[in-house]
Amino acid sequence: MAPFSVSWHTLLEELDALPEGATLITPLSHDRFRVTDVQEQRVVIEFLDREIDETRPLQRDQFETLYRRITEEAGDFELDRLPADADPFPAVLSLHPRFEIDEDRGVIEEKEEATTSQLLDTAETSESDEHERTEPDLEVYADALLLVDALERHEVDVLEEIETDALVNLYTLLSDVQRNANDLRQDVADVLLNRLHHDRPVSGPFGSVQRTTRRNRTLKGDKEVLETLEEAGIDRERVLGVDREKVDDALEVTELSESDVYETEEREYVRKAEVDEERKESRLQGLKDQLAATGGEEAEELRQEIEDLEARIDELTEFKSGQAYHTRAGGEP
Template sequence: MAFSVSWHTLLDELDDLPVGATLITPLSHNRFRVNDVQEQRVIIEFLDRDIDTTQPLQREQFETLYRRITEEAGSFEIDRLPSDADPYPAVLSLHPRFEIDEEQGMIVEKEGPTTNQLLTTENESVADEQDRTEPDLDVYADALLLVDALERHDVTALEEMETDALVNIYTVLSDVQRNANAFRQDVADILLNRLHHDRPVSGPFGSVQRTTRTNRSLRDDEDVLKTLEEAGIDRERVLGVDRDKVDDALEVTNLSESDVYQIEESSYVRKADVDEERKETRLQGLKDQLAASEGEKAEDLRDEIEDLEARIDELTSFRTGAEVHE
């Protein structure tokens, strides 16, 4: 198929986009909208940038990308594109024959139904807010309880708080930490398959990057000693006291720990028990309050949340190097 046919098909799809339609780039995950559709170019506006918010996407660049896909067995690696070309595959995904496979880091041509990089429209976003459902996650329930506890006590003056209130807050903080870490690891496992070549990927609150950690463990003792001796290192230079072996020796002697260890004691707080039934009762009360919220108080709460989100977005928004024009 000639590119001119595919190009006009793409322009038709862009013309049919609903008001407020938002797309997201596959590598940097920047959100943008299509402001103008012209015969030779498409004008887009980035939503997560403070400067250089507008970018023209030229027809000839789309044609180059199209040629690379069709001439390379119907697929092309996205990270081979220049950093400022990230929006091109996102826009091309609106064409009914192209889609992005983020796990493989490819834009592919295929027959049949395809997916695209289109997020929700403004109207759909409002509907989603109205149809919000409670996620079945332990961290969500504990986070609600934590917010409730923080709102009911003046946590800026911890020394003045009653002991039972401090115990409640510490308990919930411990639960939030444990469940958040478990959920964070679940998210990290999925993200690991979507990050490529140590290239940062950004979202509204920050960015993540694939990194490599090296763990070392010694080989068999005799193999290590033999290798070092062959390299001219006397084994006495690397032999030392093995803590596990010392502990084993203490068990079969009359020596005490203080004979071989320098012992220092420190005190700390550990969670001893959790009243799950009490937590569940309080949590259900919070859910009922949220469900029954209406009128001026509910509107004030929504305004406060929107203001908080705006402040968080302002404080955490930034541009990665991949967003700077070369």
Template sequence: MPFSVSWHTLLDELDDLPEGATLITPLSHNRFRITDVQEQRVIIKFLERDIDETRPLQRDQFETLYRRITKEPGGFELDRLPSDADPYPAVLSLHPRFEIDEDQGVIVEKEGPTTSQRLDTEDKPETDEQERTEPDLDVYADALLLIDALERHDVTALEERETDALVNIYTLLSDVQRNANALRQDVADVLLNRLHHDRPVSGPFGSVQRTTRRNRSLRDEEEVLETLEAAGIDRERVLGVDRDKVDDALEVTEVAESDIYQIEESEYVRKADVNEERKETRLQGLKDQLAASEEEGAEELREEIEDLETRIDELTSFRTGAEVHD
């Protein structure tokens, strides 16, 4: 089938898009919308705060992508795209014969029905808030308790706080850190399957990218020594002190630990126990306050939330040096 036929089919699909339909790029996962459809190009508008631009997508570039896809039986690998070409496969996926497989990292041509990179439309406005539910996560409960503690105690003047208040804050910080790290690893495991070849993926609050870490461990000791000896390295040059064997020797001799190790002691605070019952009681009280706020003082709470969102927005928005100093 000539490209001109596929191109006009795609333009028809774009013309039929509901107003406000949002697309997402397959690699960087940036959201954008179609603002104009022309014979030789498609105009898009990115919705991300850090990509405030309107960009034309040219017909000849779509044709190049089309020909590469149709020549590859298993689909065209998305990581072979130039960094600024991420929107092209997202738009092309609206064509009834082209589909993006993010798990495989390819865009393929199919005979049957396909899915697209379309996210939503104005049938579900972005401003509509979904009903908030309480996640069944330890980090959520601990974070709620920590927020409550931080609101009740001025941590900008720690020396003035009572010891029991500092103990509570430290305990909650420790619990949030542990549980947040566990959840962070779970999220990372899922993200790992969606990131491709060190391409950063951006979200409203930051970006992540796939990296490679090398971990080394020696092979069998005798195998290592024989390999190095064969290369002309005397085994005495690489033999050293094994700490585990030294510790074993200390246990069966009268040699003092200080005769073997240089010892430096430092003191630190470690969480010794957690009063889970007290935490549950306080947490339930906070939940009851939030539930009651729907009836009493709801307007005041909404204003506080809007205030907080504005402050968060200011902290996470990019400002130039000139703006900061002004």
């Protein structure tokens, strides 16, 4: 095994050869950063997605510790064993021609042949940063744009003073945004799940997420459960109760009414009945045309408002549409 000093100077040479504006990405939090200074004893990086602590020195001795963990432990090291905020180190080390990050396995490993790195394509990154805003083909985007327009045209802080037809429009749009945003949120969660390791939080500009586990319990068959409990000295009468589904089945074959066995409480609520998709599409196209034709500061303000709304889409999912509740004795609502 070559001494660390040889690998360190090879890494420094790779860092010196990086093109201007080259961007790297950390394997755990997927933060983007750039190398701003290369010194004999440290590497200075600057995060691109952080508002605080954006500049950070990475010391040589810490790289050496990671190097020895990899080379002395079967040639790889599990990324989730890294200390908090240490994932820039494997990202930088992956620039060395013999070290590579395998995100599927969650490790950084040593290779005999040349490897890939955590370096983003600089041409692609630059082009993406300078590219004009494009409209995503998502239903939630269209409904969000319509919602922004509706919120701008009405004094929503005083709902009692808004006309009924305007309230109907607001409720319809909020309902559509809630549904479509929740669908998109679930799609995003499915992708994120493969990138999160155990319970380590991962942060972004607007918040953080972490992987959690939810336990769902389902009873085994009635006979097996009762026999198991009886063997443990539990009388079956202690666990037997009224099954609501079986009660409903019994009501259908008897002359008993629902009120004979249920206490019912009715609550009135508002439910979206239908959506005029043609009207929405017409208004949406008008907004798009207005945005395309508007120039200068006014256009930029409108675009910024749309961006702000997109950032708050997750908050909109907290709006709860009306639901009917039937509270019955001995059961859940």
